[in-house]
Amino acid sequence: MKKKESTQVCPLCGGHKQPGRTTFSADIGEGVVVVRNVKATICSQCGEEWIDNPTAQELETVVADARQKRLQVEVTTF
Numbered sequence: 001m002k003k004k005e006s007t008q009v010c011p012l013c014g015g016h017k018q019p020g021r022t023t024f025s026a027d028i029g030e031g032v033v034v035v036r037n038v039k040a041t042i043c044s045q046c047g048e049e050w051i052d053n054p055t056a057q058e059l060e061t062v063v064a065d066a067r068q069k070r071l072q073v074e075v076t077t078f
């Protein structure tokens with residue numbers, strides 16, 4: 001039986017990655033997109049953040065939508 005790692009280790013500093021929330025922002029040239037309360041994995045030691053694939057795809061949709069609407073500022077909460 002394989003031992004399963006219960007905690008993920010940060011590849012940058014060796015700290016522990018924990019589930020958390022972050023604020024994502026993207027510069028779309030004419031404006032800025034801000035998405036609050038984004039699910040992320042955050043290193044408790046260095047603060048590096050990882051956003052998983054499904055969430056990243058949702059963010060891409062939000063960014064594409066804001067770009068299409070030519071918004072200056074788009075603030076969304078997940």
Ligand SMILES: [Zn+2]
Binds near residue numbers: 016044045046
């Ligand atoms: Zn770290």
